[in-house]
Amino acid sequence: MQSIAKQEMMALAGDQAVAYAVKQSDVDVVAAYPITPQTIIVEKFSEYVANGEVETEFVCVESEHSAMAASLAASATGARAFTATASAGLALMHEMLFVTSGCRAPVVMAVANRALSAPLNIHGDHSDSMAQRDSGWVQMYAENAQEAYDSIIQAFRIAENSGVLLPAMVGLDGFTLSHTLENVEALLDEDVKAFVGIRKLPNVLTHEGKNVPFRLDPANPMTMGPIALQNYYFEFKRQQEEAMKNALAVIQQVNREYAKVSGRSYGDGLVEAYHLEDAEVAAICLGSTAGTMKTVVDELRQDGVKAGLLRLRTFRPLPVEQIRSALAGVKAVAVMDKSMSFGGNGGPVFHEVRHLLYDTSSHPYVVNYIYGLGGRDTSPTELRSIYENLQRILQAGRVETPIQYLGLRE
Amino acid sequence: MTNQEKTWKEIAPAGVCSKSSTQYLTGDWKTYTPVRDPAKCTRCLLCTLFCPDGAIHWRPEKGDIEFDFSFCKGCGICANQCPTNAITMKLA
Numbered sequence: 001m002q003s004i005a006k007q008e009m010m011a012l013a014g015d016q017a018v019a020y021a022v023k024q025s026d027v028d029v030v031a032a033y034p035i036t037p038q039t040i041i042v043e044k045f046s047e048y049v050a051n052g053e054v055e056t057e058f059v060c061v062e063s064e065h066s067a068m069a070a071s072l073a074a075s076a077t078g079a080r081a082f083t084a085t086a087s088a089g090l091a092l093m094h095e096m097l098f099v100t101s102g103c104r105a106p107v108v109m110a111v112a113n114r115a116l117s118a119p120l121n122i123h124g125d126h127s128d129s130m131a132q133r134d135s136g137w138v139q140m141y142a143e144n145a146q147e148a149y150d151s152i153i154q155a156f157r158i159a160e161n162s163g164v165l166l167p168a169m170v171g172l173d174g175f176t177l178s179h180t181l182e183n184v185e186a187l188l189d190e191d192v193k194a195f196v197g198i199r200k201l202p203n204v205l206t207h208e209g210k211n212v213p214f215r216l217d218p219a220n221p222m223t224m225g226p227i228a229l230q231n232y233y234f235e236f237k238r239q240q241e242e243a244m245k246n247a248l249a250v251i252q253q254v255n256r257e258y259a260k261v262s263g264r265s266y267g268d269g270l271v272e273a274y275h276l277e278d279a280e281v282a283a284i285c286l287g288s289t290a291g292t293m294k295t296v297v298d299e300l301r302q303d304g305v306k307a308g309l310l311r312l313r314t315f316r317p318l319p320v321e322q323i324r325s326a327l328a329g330v331k332a333v334a335v336m337d338k339s340m341s342f343g344g345n346g347g348p349v350f351h352e353v354r355h356l357l358y359d360t361s362s363h364p365y366v367v368n369y370i371y372g373l374g375g376r377d378t379s380p381t382e383l384r385s386i387y388e389n390l391q392r393i394l395q396a397g398r399v400e401t402p403i404q405y406l407g408l409r410e
Numbered sequence: 411m412t413n414q415e416k417t418w419k420e421i422a423p424a425g426v427c428s429k430s431s432t433q434y435l436t437g438d439w440k441t442y443t444p445v446r447d448p449a450k451c452t453r454c455l456l457c458t459l460f461c462p463d464g465a466i467h468w469r470p471e472k473g474d475i476e477f478d479f480s481f482c483k484g485c486g487i488c489a490n491q492c493p494t495n496a497i498t499m500k501l502a
Contacts, residue, residue, distance in 0.1 A: 102424065102425070103424045103425075104423040105424075165423060204422040204423065204426050205428060206427070206428075207427040207428060207429050207430045207431075208430075214422075214423065214424075214426070222426050222427065223426065224424040225425050226425055226427060228425045232415070232425070235416070235417065235421055236423075236424075236425050238418040239418050239421070239423055242418075243423075
């Protein structure tokens with residue numbers, strides 16, 4: 001057993017935990033605009049800057065579009081860049097999210113997941129980041145403040161890996177995690193600094209025929225993200241897909257390495273299975289809901305129900321093989337979506353999970369539960385009813401209502 | 411597309427340019443081509459300054475200007491600026 005690093009127990013809300021992780025991660029540039037429920041991240045980090053506790057350049061931008069533009073620009077020079085946002089802020093970044101991933105700029109961003117207007121709502125759901133699903137960003141969702149802290153540190157290593165070179169967002173549920181005080185074990189500054197290291201830059205061939213580090217540098221000029229028309233655009237997009245595939249292995253590797261330092265790991269880094277070995281009925285969810293869900297699974301297990309849970313820690317890249325293998329023995333699966341795809345056949349997580357199960361031989365029953373929109377609380381009793389429904393489906397041998405709304409007044 | 415184009419495995423990431431813009435001929439974008447009447451042209455060189463692509467050159471050895479049609483996109487700014495209306499845009 002390898003000894004883990006000394007750590008400090010702190011009382012931190014999720015946002016504070018994120019700010020603290022960024023403080024320790026030797027970040028060169030932070031460009032951010034405050035928006036509820038991400039505000040504390042920006043406030044707290046501004047304090048670090050004002051107090052001289054970090055050497056980071058903090059850019060007070062005038063909008064989230066500018067926040068992402070500045071983060072991309074900083075990252076393109078080879079700097080380590082971080083930003084944070086939520087809801088409408090993330091929506092305003094939409095255009096720049098694609099530019100950032102297309103420029104292969106490994107910006108790390110915390111998203112304090114929040115509903116989108118209208119009607120106006122500041123509370124937690126996944127509508128904001130799910131709407132950016134196809135923007136070419138790695139997406140991870142934290143279960144608690146501790147994981148938010150750990151995932152931010154890991155995200156720099158994942159994003160900056162030369163086989164990945166993609167921006168990464170870490171989601172933490174608005175208010176449920178962002179504003180709730182928890183015990184967080186923080187690594188010492190030097191251990192985080194050693195773990196994230198100095199950003200390494202792969203070499204690329206420039207128009208001058210020089211093989212130089214991949215960054216904007218007047219001494220070795222290069223052009224990133226210029227026009228690529230019918231003859232090359234497609235090839236660049238295919239490269240991004242390959243980078244996503246590479247991220248699957250990198251996320252697992254970083255999860256293992258981080259466990260050696262901190263003693264903490266989150267499943268294999270991609271998915272976290274809870275009592276799935278012999279489970280007959282199982283749910284799949286993202287984020288903080290998994291915490292409540294584990295309690296429910298414990299209770300069901302005490303009652304003799306073979307219940308399990310699969311938490312998707314990483315949504316992009318989608319861990320297809322890991323999900324298939326985790327659900328191999330499960331007979332009925334409930335996929336939980338904290339966002340809606342209006343007019344679609346269920347929520348986004350449901351689309352993808354049921355789709356990947358099409359090619360398996362086990363063919364479990366798969367139902368969708370849309371829940372918690374606009375921060376609506378989801379009780380253990382409601383979550384338990386999901387498993388009870390899965391058991392009814394198994395008994396009946398058919399699914400009557402594949403898409404259900406949990407906790408909605410009908 | 412020709413067989414000389416590189417595959418996605420061979421190109422640098424982020425669309426980093428592999429060749430100089432002088433090797434990327436943009437002249438085939440044009441619909442209209444500037445045609446100059448040398449008799450009307452006073453060699454004031456305003457067109458060389460206004461051309462957004464730097465596609466009109468002063469050739470001192472000839473004492474005349476020369477259009478580089480490999481880069482002229484046919485925007486017509488030269489024709490618009492010409493004080494003697496020596497340049498007209500013709501459908502190529």
